[in-house]
Amino acid sequence: MTLDDLITPALILDRAILACNTERMSARFAGTGVALRPHMKTAKSAEVAALATAGQAGGITVSTLAEARYFAERGFADITYAVGMVPSKLEEAAAIARSLRRLTLLTDDPRAARALADKAAALAVDFPVLIEIDCGAHRGGVDPESDALMEIARVLDKAPRLALEGVLTHAGHAYHGADVAAIKQVAEAERLAVVRAAGRLRAADRPCPTVSAGSTPTAVQAESFEGLTEFRPGVYMFFDLDQFGLGSCAREDIAVSVLTSVIGHQPQHNRLNIDAGSLALSQDLSANEFLPETGYGWVLEPVGTARVADLHVAAVNQEHGMVTGAAPLPFEALPVGARVRVLPNHACITAAAFDRYHVVDGGNEVTAVWDRVNGW
Amino acid sequence: MTLDDLITPALILDRAILACNTERMSARFAGTGVALRPHMKTAKSAEVAALATAGQAGGITVSTLAEARYFAERGFADITYAVGMVPSKLEEAAAIARSLRRLTLLTDDPRAARALADKAAALAVDFPVLIEIDCGAHRGGVDPESDALMEIARVLDKAPRLALEGVLTHAGHAYHGADVAAIKQVAEAERLAVVRAAGRLRAADRPCPTVSAGSTPTAVQAESFEGLTEFRPGVYMFFDLDQFGLGSCAREDIAVSVLTSVIGHQPQHNRLNIDAGSLALSQDLSANEFLPETGYGWVLEPVGTARVADLHVAAVNQEHGMVTGAAPLPFEALPVGARVRVLPNHACITAAAFDRYHVVDGGNEVTAVWDRVNGW
Numbered sequence: 001m002t003l004d005d006l007i008t009p010a011l012i013l014d015r016a017i018l019a020c021n022t023e024r025m026s027a028r029f030a031g032t033g034v035a036l037r038p039h040m041k042t043a044k045s046a047e048v049a050a051l052a053t054a055g056q057a058g059g060i061t062v063s064t065l066a067e068a069r070y071f072a073e074r075g076f077a078d079i080t081y082a083v084g085m086v087p088s089k090l091e092e093a094a095a096i097a098r099s100l101r102r103l104t105l106l107t108d109d110p111r112a113a114r115a116l117a118d119k120a121a122a123l124a125v126d127f128p129v130l131i132e133i134d135c136g137a138h139r140g141g142v143d144p145e146s147d148a149l150m151e152i153a154r155v156l157d158k159a160p161r162l163a164l165e166g167v168l169t170h171a172g173h174a175y176h177g178a179d180v181a182a183i184k185q186v187a188e189a190e191r192l193a194v195v196r197a198a199g200r201l202r203a204a205d206r207p208c209p210t211v212s213a214g215s216t217p218t219a220v221q222a223e224s225f226e227g228l229t230e231f232r233p234g235v236y237m238f239f240d241l242d243q244f245g246l247g248s249c250a251r252e253d254i255a256v257s258v259l260t261s262v263i264g265h266q267p268q269h270n271r272l273n274i275d276a277g278s279l280a281l282s283q284d285l286s287a288n289e290f291l292p293e294t295g296y297g298w299v300l301e302p303v304g305t306a307r308v309a310d311l312h313v314a315a316v317n318q319e320h321g322m323v324t325g326a327a328p329l330p331f332e333a334l335p336v337g338a339r340v341r342v343l344p345n346h347a348c349i350t351a352a353a354f355d356r357y358h359v360v361d362g363g364n365e366v367t368a369v370w371d372r373v374n375g376w
Numbered sequence: 377m378t379l380d381d382l383i384t385p386a387l388i389l390d391r392a393i394l395a396c397n398t399e400r401m402s403a404r405f406a407g408t409g410v411a412l413r414p415h416m417k418t419a420k421s422a423e424v425a426a427l428a429t430a431g432q433a434g435g436i437t438v439s440t441l442a443e444a445r446y447f448a449e450r451g452f453a454d455i456t457y458a459v460g461m462v463p464s465k466l467e468e469a470a471a472i473a474r475s476l477r478r479l480t481l482l483t484d485d486p487r488a489a490r491a492l493a494d495k496a497a498a499l500a501v502d503f504p505v506l507i508e509i510d511c512g513a514h515r516g517g518v519d520p521e522s523d524a525l526m527e528i529a530r531v532l533d534k535a536p537r538l539a540l541e542g543v544l545t546h547a548g549h550a551y552h553g554a555d556v557a558a559i560k561q562v563a564e565a566e567r568l569a570v571v572r573a574a575g576r577l578r579a580a581d582r583p584c585p586t587v588s589a590g591s592t593p594t595a596v597q598a599e600s601f602e603g604l605t606e607f608r609p610g611v612y613m614f615f616d617l618d619q620f621g622l623g624s625c626a627r628e629d630i631a632v633s634v635l636t637s638v639i640g641h642q643p644q645h646n647r648l649n650i651d652a653g654s655l656a657l658s659q660d661l662s663a664n665e666f667l668p669e670t671g672y673g674w675v676l677e678p679v680g681t682a683r684v685a686d687l688h689v690a691a692v693n694q695e696h697g698m699v700t701g702a703a704p705l706p707f708e709a710l711p712v713g714a715r716v717r718v719l720p721n722h723a724c725i726t727a728a729a730f731d732r733y734h735v736v737d738g739g740n741e742v743t744a745v746w747d748r749v750n751g752w
Contacts, residue, residue, distance in 0.1 A: 009752055086637045109640060140639075262462075263462055265485060266515075279728050319440065336462060354751065
């Protein structure tokens with residue numbers, strides 16, 4: 001099978017680029033004493049997880065219980081579910097946890113922790129629990145200086161089935177760092193927040209074996225991991241235009257793209273239509289913060305990594321992408337039926353529209369088809 | 377099973393509202409001589425299609441070949457694939473077409489029409505073909521006054537396996553109508569464009585049995601269907617905040633919502649976090665053109681149609697939605713673990729994140745689970 005045999009749109013994953021990306025991140029953490037616990041929310045694939053954990057302890061991070069179940073069924077025995085836990089999900093979590101070494105949960109709310117404690121006791125299943133720390137991203141988590149941190153620790157201490165495992169933070173604001181210096185600052189804030197929280201817990205004789213931080217930009221740019229025990233980057237496996245714009249990677253490091261067909265010419269508007277629209281590309285515009293004229297993605301040749309002039313997807317409808325560029329478009333070279341690929345703004349969101357990867361090794365041949373676990 | 381038993385996020389479909397919406401649209405076209413050919417790109421569900429085609433001729437419209445195959449396998453025998461066709465999809469289209477009465481294709485490009493003619497001949501499968509007309513939306517289609525219209529008709533006339541079936545247009549610009557009067561103008565432009573194209577074809581002795589227009593806003597607002605033979609609205613089955621903002625429906629007519637759990641409190645930012653983020657809600661912001669402070673959707677009570685104050689999802693990350701409102705949020709009434717539902721901006725895009733509907737009849741009981749066909 002080659003790319004020519006695929007119905008478009010299709011999600012293409014270049015294994016050679018993927019392997020470089022996972023090896024580079026593994027090498028970055030090797031010998032630091034900080035475990036790489038790759039976040040599988042981007043790839044959602046056991047084959048990708050095998051590459052990302054090669055030579056590591058094997059622990060992974062997930063963003064849904066569907067991912068937890070999928071990876072548990074494929075032999076991953078140490079999984080952190082890094083989204084705030086609620087009691088109504090504990091029965092499903094318990095069913096998964098019984099089949100693996102540990103499923104670690106997350107909370108940032110004393111009242112929720114109490115409810116989880118009661119439910120875990122009723123279910124008779126043990127869970128390690130991390131306390132989420134806000135390192136300045138202001139999405140979730142408690143302030144490292146807060147009373148809430150110590151209160152949650154007290155709740156967990158009294159819970160027969162929950163064990164305080166440590167602290168976790170995510171520097172989501174690294175995604176908006178104006179430059180590498182700014183991202184380095186965020187990385188240091190991320191580290192200090194969670195190290196400080198761990199210090200407070202230990203000073204109160206609370207256990208804190210895990211001190212977890214991580215995002216791809218901070219994984220790439222951090223100058224110190226001191227005091228951390230693990231790091232949880234995810235999108236580095238694939239990278240995307242947003243990460244390129246942030247300086248996390250070279251453009252040629254982007255491993256995923258959407259294969260698409262030209263389905264119409266609108267020369268009077270200097271526009272080509274393609275069959276990748278809001279569903280196949282997503283409506284994510286994140287890279288435009290750093291890369292003007294990116295729209296919904298850059299247009300590549302159907303094979304390899306070369307870009308087609310300055311072509312980009314300027315607009316999307318459900319199944320239509322509208323491609324334009326500054327110079328007159330190469331309509332003759334791209335007749336209706338011709339194929340191109342689109343580099344995504346945000347690999348996590350674009351990949352979620354597809355249930356499988358068509359894997360290539362730099363060329364036109366499809367050498368494997370890998371599944372993904374979508375949904376919840 | 378009740379809503380309380382579902383793992384969140386989950387897609388909820390209210391069958392009572394759905395049935396009202398489909399009956400109202402069917403009634404609108406009954407006796408007009410214009411066939412309703414509902415567009416299944418929103419619902420992608422055989423059960424919904426059965427409601428939408430009840431009492432109709434049974435023809436449907438689809439936006440992907442995956443939909444075409446799914447509906448063909450479920451007894452729908454007259455399907456229009458209303459996205460520009462390319463030769464590389466014709467083999468799959470032929471495999472589907474062999475099992476039904478007709479699979480109608482779309483083109484707006486003479487060169488593509490020639491390539492389709494050659495490929496259909498090689499495959500020995502017959503296809504009716506519609507010529508796409510641009511009625512002012514400037515997405516796809518040829519101008520009704522263009523030479524290209526007549527050239528495509530000549531190409532189809534010479535193609536042994538392709539038969540000119542007529543003309544089709546879609547008033548995508550109706551989605552940006554400033555008010556009902558503006559949408560009525562777009563509806564009339566949509567009608568006149570395709571009626572004019574049909575007139576030119578017939579004047580040249582070309583067949584044109586089908587004159588197809590349609591979008592939900594124009595279906596609701598059009599004052600004349602004269603000269604049309606069919607109409608293809610889709611999102612009216614579910615409606616959404618964008619359609620409410622456009623004046624196509626009442627807010628209580630919106631049949632789909634995302635059930636979600638509160639997963640965190642950030643009172644210092646007057647914010648609740650929920651477990652429906654960019655994946656579960658999509659990043660579609662369309663309704664904000666008409667409804668300020670909508671963000672990624674409005675927050676409803678877990679059962680029924682009542683809104684929770686002015687709460688809306690102001691920001692999204694992959695698995696996190698950030699809910700806020702003008703007044704202090706009701707943190708006590710919505711502890712971590714509480715459930716709410718979110719009304720989507722754009723039902724077509726939000727629904728595509730889910731592989732099934734949990735069906736309710738206005739209440740808390742889940743009375744059915746209906747599948748969806750996603751992907752390509």
